[in-house]
Amino acid sequence: MRDGAQKSVAGPAGSAAPPRSLRADARRNRERVLAAADAVFAELGPAASTEEVARRSGVSIGTVFRHFPTKDALIEAVVVGRLTTLALEAEQLRDATDAESAFVAFARRWIDLSASKHRFAVALAHSGADVATIRSANPEVGRRVHDAVAALLTHAQRAGSIRQDLTAADVIAILAGASHAQEHIGPDPRQRAHLLSVTIDGLRPR
Structure with a gap:
């Protein structure tokens, strides 16, 4: 099967977590x-x-499609992997001594990672795949991200660094919007840093 083949929303093969039955070499x-x-x-x-993915990974195109039967399945797995990375990093930061620095570091990381995640989501939508279906197929990842952000937010709110009226859903929505804005302004690091500063200032107590 190639990129021009009929696309479909991935099932287990599109998950970021490999099936437990995979041999060690297949997992690698x-x-x-x-x-x-x-x-x-x-x-x-x-x-x-x-084909470019296969070339860079050093495996055959057949191996790529053995694990990810469609290109959509591969893109979905990358998206889920990035969300899992965000959740893990939030979990590692939530007990940091400096709650404000931890929150800002996570916000910066979210925006950097999520900018390309949005491009993947747009690509899936254009291919006919339902992004909402993908999210519902991986509810544990969404819950993990939400819970990790909630813990990090609560820590920062208790320290008085972030507004008390914000919820985890608010923060996720704001950072998602900032990620879109980063795509719009391009790669200039000064503009990106300024945008992040403006975003964080809006989250601080008045």
Whole structure:
């Protein structure tokens, strides 16, 4: 199957977590494919070919499609992997001594990672896949992100660094919007830093 083949929303093969039944070598191949796909799609966009992903991961195109039967499944797995990374990083930061610095560090990381995640989501929507279906197929990832952000937010609110009237859903929505804005302004680091500063200032107590 190639990029022009009929696309479908991925099932278990599109999950970021590999099936437990995979042999060690197959698991390593899957991880190499995902790492290469993340880099390729971030650099070239979701229109990049699966052949390029195979080349960079050092495996055959058949191996790529053995783990991810469609290109949509591969893109979905990259998105889920990025969300999992965000959740893990929030969990690691939530008990930091400096709650404000931890919150700002997470916000910056969210925006950096999520900008390309939005491009993946747009690519899936254009291909006919239902992004809402993808989210519902991975509810544990969404819950983990929400719970990790909620804990990080509560820590910062208790320290008086962030407005008390914000919820985790508010923060996620604001950071998602800032991610779109980062895409709009481009790669200039000064503009990105300024946008992040404005976003964080809006979250601080009045």
